[in-house]
Amino acid sequence: MPLSRKISERVQAIRPSGIRRFFELVIGRKDVISLGVGEPDFPVPWSIRESMIYSLEKGWTSYTSNLGLKELRDGIAEYYKKFGVETSGENVLVTTGVSEGLDLALRATINPGDVVLIPEPCYVAYKPLAFLAYGEPVSIPTNPDFRLNYDVLKPYSKFEPKVLVLNYPNNPTGITYTKKELEEIADFVIDNDMIVISDEIYAELTYKGKHVSIASLNGMEEKTVILNGFSKAYAMTGFRIGYAIAPDEIVQAMTKIHQYCMLCAPITSQIGALEALKLKDEEMDKIRAEYMRRRNFFVKRLSKFLDVKMPEGAFYAFPSIKETGLSSEEFAERLLIEKGVAVVPGNAFGECGEGFVRCAYAVSMEKLKEAVERMEEFVENLKSD
Ligand code: PLP
Incomplete structure (x- = not known):
């Protein structure tokens, strides 16, 4: 063969x-x-690179805890307050980029055949990763204005979807959502008892209004996996460092996979990320x-x-x-x-x-x-x- x-x-x-x-x-x-x-x-930024060089000089080259460095997890929880989310380091898992976070979130929540709603146009990884996780990706075309609202989502209830993958500010369309618009999306998620995987990697690059995480809305904390990372805002693409913030059960489920397939995110990148959070x-x-x-x-x-x-x-x-x-x-x-x-x-x-x-x-x-x-x-x- x-x-x-x-x-x-x-x-x-x-x-x-x-x-x-x-x-x-x-x-x-x-x-x-x-x-x-x-x-x-x-x-x-130089302070980030310098912290990484220093850590290498000190010989900090080992594995970290599967979940990531505690100070980094606590720092991420603190940082997310700026997007309206009250959480703790216990609910943070440090990943090798948002890419890994996406894979883990999908694999941790999907059973074979579960429907994953994917508004399109969207980032190229969503559909293949949902499919590799044995999910059933269902595309939601968002033309002509590229926006989601309750009416656009409503016809998809019939698929009994389990997961919605949301990304705002959006790659490739550049649109983002106001709190009011997010509330409509949240209503759909709650009405259909779904989980939303919210890819917020461009949150820092919001030009119109302020970024609001969908997890901060009423009833959404228990239904949201926030994904974010350091690739875009701090230009740290090659360091492969990101994180997920999710309810206890989901963080634990994602960690089960992460501990076997990744062990932990690279320590040098975690140190750089910790420094990135200190930027003014x-x-x-x-x-x-x-x-x-x-x-x-x-x-x-x-x-x-x-x-x-x-x-x-x-x-x-x-x-x-x-x-x-x-x-x-x-x-x-x-x-x-x-x-x-x-x-x-x-x-x-x-x-x-x-x-x-x-x-x-x-x-x-x-x-x-x-x-x-x-x-x-x-x-x-x-x-x-
Ligand atoms: N999510 C979106 C929407 C992206 O545009 C990208 C990269 O282009 C990623 C995730 C991947 O991010 P990371 O470098 O953290 O894996």
């Missing part, structure tokens, strides 16, 4: 990430400006203000030739490319080949992302200016064809 046939059917059935494919196309091309990958271009609010304000400056410039320029909404958070713009007559993949591929600008086709984020592309504005103003000019030339040429 060929080795390929020995790969599990579930793994054979999942598609490689649409983002990675484009990432690989640009490797080695010096002329390319990549708006493709959601990777902050800020250096990791003003430092974060500066980073947020810089992203806002880029967003304002990029989206305003983009809106001259494509239909695009002003993102309310994260660092992505999601313009419609429908008027060009190209599919998302054709648009992204031709833009890359003809103009050397990498963006991600919207269908990588679910079928209803077709007709859009995602542009990450986490690059310098200089690169953004050049990229948007090349995009304009490309689109104007298409329009005049």
Whole structure:
């Protein structure tokens, strides 16, 4: 039997990430400006790196408790007060990125065939991870405004769903929710006795209003697994460090899996994360203000030739490319080949992302200016064809 046939059917059935494919196309091309990958271009603040170097000099290189360093867990619980959540370090599990948290949360809650509601367009990992956990992912298209509310969710009650995966500020659409909007989503979760996995990785990058965690709403503490981490706000992507905040039973269930598949998050990264929590609010304000400056410039320029909404958070713009007559993949591929600008086709984020592309504005103003000019030339040429 060929080795390929020995790969599990579930793994054979999942598609490689649409983002990675484009990432690989640009490797080695010096002329390319990549708006493709959601990777902050800020250096990791020096105090964080210094704490990690110090820890290595001290030889702190061992495993930690499965749950993570106690000071870090307590620090995370304290930090989450700013998003309205009263919790304790006991309810925090330190993970190797939000990615691991997602996997654990899904595996800890899903029985084979349980329905997992996934509003789309969404982050590329949700569907494959729900499927690998033997769940039944059901997509909820959120076009045209990309927002969820009770009426959008209501028809999905018939599936007797168990889990809703929520992400705000959203990758790829940039939308986020007010407390009032979250209350409608919470009503649906409560009415259907569900669990919500709330991926709040972009919480610090909220430009419109203040981020409110859905876990802070009445009756939601017992129904929410908050996922967050240090990759985006502190540019610590390569350190692979995040966390889950969940009710006792769920944290314990997630820890059961984590202790066997991961043991613990890397100690050096945990030390860096502890230092990140000590950063003053003003430092974060500066980073947020810089992203806002880029967003304002990029989206305003983009809106001259494509239909695009002003993102309310994260660092992505999601313009419609429908008027060009190209599919998302054709648009992204031709833009890359003809103009050397990498963006991600919207269908990588679910079928209803077709007709859009995602542009990450986490690059310098200089690169953004050049990229948007090349995009304009490309689109104007298409329009005049
Ligand atoms: N969740 C969302 C919405 C993301 O956009 C990303 C990365 O792009 C992740 C999770 C992965 O985060 P981490 O680096 O913490 O694993």
